[in-house]
Amino acid sequence: METSIAFVLLFSLLAVSSVAEKFDFFYLVQQWPGSFCDTRQGCCFPDTGKPAAEFGIHGLWPNYAKCGRGRGEELASAVLGEDDIAFFSGAVGRRGKCWPEFCDDGNALSLWEVRDLVASLNRNWPTLSCKSGRSFEFWSYEWKKHGTCSNLAQHDYFARALAIKAAYNLTAILAGAGIVPSDTATYSLSSVRDAIAQGTGFTANLECNRDADGNAQLFQVCQCVDRQGKKLIDCPLSMPTKCSSDQLKLPLF
Numbered sequence: 001m002e003t004s005i006a007f008v009l010l011f012s013l014l015a016v017s018s019v020a021e022k023f024d025f026f027y028l029v030q031q032w033p034g035s036f037c038d039t040r041q042g043c044c045f046p047d048t049g050k051p052a053a054e055f056g057i058h059g060l061w062p063n064y065a066k067c068g069r070g071r072g073e074e075l076a077s078a079v080l081g082e083d084d085i086a087f088f089s090g091a092v093g094r095r096g097k098c099w100p101e102f103c104d105d106g107n108a109l110s111l112w113e114v115r116d117l118v119a120s121l122n123r124n125w126p127t128l129s130c131k132s133g134r135s136f137e138f139w140s141y142e143w144k145k146h147g148t149c150s151n152l153a154q155h156d157y158f159a160r161a162l163a164i165k166a167a168y169n170l171t172a173i174l175a176g177a178g179i180v181p182s183d184t185a186t187y188s189l190s191s192v193r194d195a196i197a198q199g200t201g202f203t204a205n206l207e208c209n210r211d212a213d214g215n216a217q218l219f220q221v222c223q224c225v226d227r228q229g230k231k232l233i234d235c236p237l238s239m240p241t242k243c244s245s246d247q248l249k250l251p252l253f
Contacts, residue, residue: 020151021062021100021103021149021150021151022100023062023063023064023099023100023149023227024063024064024065024066024227024236025062025063025065025224025225025226025227025233025236026060026061026062026063026150026224026225026226026227026229027059027060027061027063027205027222027223027224027225028057028060028161028164028165028222028223028224028225029057029058029059029060029061029220029221029222029223030055030056030057030058030165030170030220030221030223031055031056031057031058031128031219031220031221032055032217032218032219032220032250032251032253033051033053033054033055033056033128033253034053034181034217034250034251034252034253035208035209035211035217035218035219035249035250035251036128036209036219037128037253038211038212038217038251039209039210039211039212040212042130043128043129043130044128044129044130044133045126045128045133046122046126046127046128046133046134046135047133047134047135048122048126048135051123051126051128052123053171053181053252053253054169054170054171055165055170055171055221056124056125056126056128057124057125057161057162057165058142058220059142059145059146059161060142060146060147060150060157060160060161060225060229061099061146062099062100062146062149062150063098063099063237064098064099064100065236065237067098067237099146099149100149101145101146101149102144102145102148102149103148103149104148105144105148107143107144107148108140108143108144109136109139109140109143109144109147109154110154111136113153113154113155114139114154114155114158117155117158117159117162120162121135121139121158121162122135124162124165124166125138125139125158125161125162126138139158143157143158150229151227152229156229157229160225160228160229160230161229163230164223164225164229164230164232168199168200168223168232170196170199170221173195173196173199173200174192174195174196174199174250176195176199177191177194177195177198177199179191179192179195179250180250181250181251181252181253182249182250182251182252183249183251183252185249185250186247186248186249187218187247187248187249187250188246188247188248189206189208189241189243189246189247189248190246192206192218192248193206196221200223200232201232202223202224202232202233202234202235203224203234203235204221204222204223204224204235205221205222205224205235205237205238205239205241206218206220206221206222206241206243207219207220207221207222207239207240207241207242208241208242208243208244208248209242210244211249211251214244215244215248215249216243216244216245216247216248216249217248217249217250217251218248218249218250219242222235222239223235224236
């Protein structure tokens with residue numbers, strides 16, 4: 001009898017481990033709403049009204065560290081360590097991507113599971129898309145595409161993203177370095193990157209888009225987070241900034 005129970009427990013553990021997604025770190029991606037809206041396609045406010053003029057969460061995305069070649073892999077090894085990279089190297093390129101996605105299509109987001117987070121999600125993770133205007137659909141998509149690959153329960157996935165955003169207020173960090181929203185001022189890409197590194201203690205990746213006149217503007221800040229979704233780390237991979245020049249804008253919102 002005891003042998004049978006032990007076998008069942010061992011089988012259960014093996015089953016759980018076999019479905020766990022193997023990834024190296026998360027990107028916590030936050031977007032500047034002024035840059036989202038100040039494009040040719042524009043934006044729409046959610047049904048809860050105009051969001052605050054601060055960075056809003058786009059998503060918490062599992063990612064592989066050993067995705068590129070050469071310098072990218074050297075940086076990943078330096079940040080995460082050879083043992084971690086070696087353990088997760090088998091996951092690289094699965095499904096032809098540099099990240100896992102749509103890992104459990106049957107695991108739809110339940111509003112009940114995140115009911116105590118809804119007010120905070122409305123403030124910190126609003127949709128600006130004109131497709132529906134309902135932020136819950138945005139959260140549901142992010143959960144389906146990225147959250148189901150996170151090895152986290154629904155509540156933990158959203159709560160940990162919110163916790164890191166709250167711990168490092170990007171809008172305040174940039175303002176402390178003199179980088180404030182403006183329709184006329186421009187800032188160097190390096191000054192933005194340095195301000196975030198000094199304010200958080202960790203390097204991040206930056207992404208630009210272009211306004212209706214073709215000017216580069218800071219669009220997204222991609223902070224890197226450990227596999228548990230609890231602590232910032234230095235980004236183990238660099239990524240294209242999509243910035244057309246060293247100077248960028250942080251448009252008013």
